[in-house]
Amino acid sequence: MYRTHTCGELRKDHAGAAVTLAGWVQTVRKFGSITFVDLRDRYGITQLLFGEELNKELAENPPGREFVLQVKGTVTERTNKNPNIPTGDIEINVTSFKTLNKSVTPPFTIQDDTDGGDDLRMKYRYLDLRRNAVKKNLELRYAVNRAARNYLHEQQFMDIETPFLIKSTPEGARDFVVPSRMNQGQFYALPQSPQTFKQLLMVSGYDRYYQVVKCFRDEDLRADRQPEFTQIDCEMSFVEQEDILNMFEGMIKYIFKAVKNIDYTEKVERMTWEQAMWQYGNDKPDIRFGMKLLNLKSAFILSNGDAAPTGQLINGAGFGVFDNAETVLAIAVPGCSEYTRKQTDELTEWVKRPQIGMQGLVFVKYNTDGTLKSSVDKFYNEEKLKAIAAAAGAKPGDLILILAGREERTRKAISELRLEMGRRLGLRKENEFKLLWVLDFPLFEYAEEDNRWVARHHPFTSPKPSDISVMIDNNPLIENAEKYLEHPYSNIKANAYDMVLNGNEIGGGSIRIYQRELQEKMFAALGMSPEEALHKFGFLLGAFEYGAPPHGGIAFGFDRLCAILGGSESIRDFIAFPKNNSGRDVMLDAPSTIDDKQLEELSIALKGTTHA
Structure with a gap:
């Protein structure tokens, strides 16, 4: 037996007990004829005392950092206790030890700092x-x-595995592809999500499915992206949107309680996509604080029917930056x-950075004595500045920050500025954790370069019930980019929903299409011919003819949820073996070349490269 206890287990109650521990050497401290060693394993650290009798043997076989030791000894109460660790009241008076393995000097110190x-x-x-620090993550x-x-099991969900080697159906992010040796010239793809499989499981009658599953996307990486990532993937039959929202609010609240001991009792706020974009500038707003956006250029109507109280506040003052701008946001x-x-x-320099992309910043100081001072006093008198401040x-005591320019860029920029000021x-x-549902997304976006519609979520998202007839009865073709806003498809809302936590999208899903006619109409809207739709998704269209039930689901970004709960901005900190920002595993040195024999077996020739 290598050990009777772990290095985080022993307490004062164990005093006098004969124990055997095994672990890694954290530190070695010599004090004359005695030596103290901190021994570490996954569970904690225990101090070892090597007395005078063992010190000579220890000197002949001195342990270094990260040596693997096995020690036997007696638990004794420490005279100089360490309140910073759970085992700080005791130490092991070592009677014998064995070096199980030596270690070269580590390339960095293995400690929190x-x-x-x-x-x-x-x-x-x-x-x-x-x-x-990594172990805690x-x-x-x-x-x-x-x-x-635990939550999903209690709610009668079944954990069902789906394949990793599937058919490539490029739509959105790029697939990772896998060549097939037994089917020369053909390829599998790694799934970007189990989307079609979970819908097929609904057709099969498994009305509550989930997986904690790996997904793969070949895309450019950022701090919060990895080429392989994990989802909590869920689907339910015979449900409407409200059923999904209630079920998975419950799951996240359950996780808060189980993991952080937080009772999230308040109702999760909901807002439409339009409200999120107008009020916060993005579709995943951080609602832990205010500072809502205001459009100073023109009045607009919020999706709840209320008129925003802006009006024509700034036009005609002779300030070209505002007068000539597509939008002015504050x-x-x-x-x-x-x-x-x-x-x-x-x-001002912050908003000029390439990541933000603005040419300048206008400010208005609303002083505590009620006076106003701005960087554009030359153009706007006190009365006008007061109107802007009121709007x-x-x-x-507040500072009004104003950006102007093209609609999309300015909205993104002031959204980032709001988050920066909040920070x-x-x-x-x-x-502090604040949940939000964002609802009623547009079903389609218009891809100007391709002169066609693309799905904002994915091709299997159903329109809102009231918009189904609009989709069925209209031709999706558009003559040119100028006319796409006039097309009926531009106003179709998706029966979709995103869950947002502290300004991060942690989950997204939708009620799915489950009738063949509507699914074929969706494929046609995305520019697929009937033949292409059959080639890519014939299995799903065929399944819809065998009594497919109404169904919907959601997928949570598991890595991102963990990162937020752990107080980190990067999901990489919560993945055991992550890739770097270039998609490389620097530990394995992957991806790497393969030898000529493997390429020959796969009938693959590398173009334009010299292969060793």
């Missing part, structure tokens, strides 16, 4: 995983996984009217 950079730690990820990931499974930042010139100049919902003011607290 490591001196290893990202690339180095990823190259030696098996060492990085020994660090307590994986423990949280396991806790979220376990909580989700936010009121609370309590920042005392910003200095240096601070406003720094914000922006600003109060004395600077400490309004985006890691330990």
Whole structure:
């Protein structure tokens, strides 16, 4: 037996017990004729005391950092207790020890405050995983996984596996493809999601399905993207949108309680896609704080029917930046009217960065004494500035920040500026969680370069029931880009929903199409010929002719959910063996070349390269 207890298990109650421990050497500290060693395993750290009798033997076989030791000894109560670790009241008076394996000097220190950079730690990820900070992330990931499974089991969902080697049906992100040796010249694809399989399971009568499943997308990477990632994938039959929302609000609240001991008792707020875009500039708003956007250029109607109180506030003042802009958007930042010139100049440089892409920033200071001062006083008098402040919902002490330009870029830029100001003011607290449902997305987007519609979610999303007839009765073809806003398809709403947590989309889904006629109409709208639709999705269209039930579902980004709950901006911190931002596994040095024999077996010739 290598051990009787773990390194995180022993307490004062074990005093006097003879134990055997095994683990890795964290530190070695010599004090004259005695030596202290901190021994570490997955469960914690225990201090070992090597007395005078063992010190000579220890000197002949000195353990270094990350040596693997087995020790036998007696649990004793420490005189100098360490309140910072659970085992800090005891130590092991070692009677014998054995070096199970030696270690070369690690390339970085294996502790929370490591001196290893990202690339180095990823190259030696098996060492990085020994660090307590990384271990806590994986423990949280396991806790979220376990909580989700427990909830779904209690709700009568079945965990059903679906294939990884499937048919390539490019639509959206690129597929990873796998050549088939037994079917020369043909390829499998790795699934971007189990979408069609879970719909087929609904046709098969398995009315509550889930998987915690790997998905694959060959796309350019960012801090929150990986080429392989994990979803909590769910589907239900005989449901409407409200059933899905209630079921999975329940799941996330269950996870909050099980993992973070948070009782999320409030009703999850809901808003339409239009409200999110007008009020926050993006479709995944962080609603932990206010600072809603205001369009100063023209009045508009919110999707709830209320008129926004803007009116023509800024046109005709002779300020070309505003007069000639497609849109002018503002936010009121609370309590920042005392910003200095240096601070406003720094914000101006911030919005000029390539990632934001604006040419400048206009500000209006609403001073605490009620006066107003702006960077455009030359063009706007006090009365006009007061009207702008009132429209922006600003109060004395606030700073109004205004961006102008093309609609899409300006909306994105001020959305990022709002988030940045929220961060600077400490309004985006890691330990505060705010859920939101975003509903009623457009079903289609118009791809100008291809002169055709594309699905905003995916081709299997159903229109809202009231819009089905619009889709069935109209031809999707468009003459040119100028006319797409006039087309009936531009107003069709998807029966879709996204769950947002702290400004991050953590889940998205929809009620699905389940009738062949409507699915064929959707494929036609996306520019597929009947022959192409049959080639790519004939199996699904055929299944719809055998009594497909109404169904819908949702998929949660498991890695992202874990990252948010763990207070990290990157999902990579919560994946055991992640890829870097170039999609490489620097530990395995993958992807890599394969030898000529393998290529020959696959009938693959590499174009334009010299292959070793």
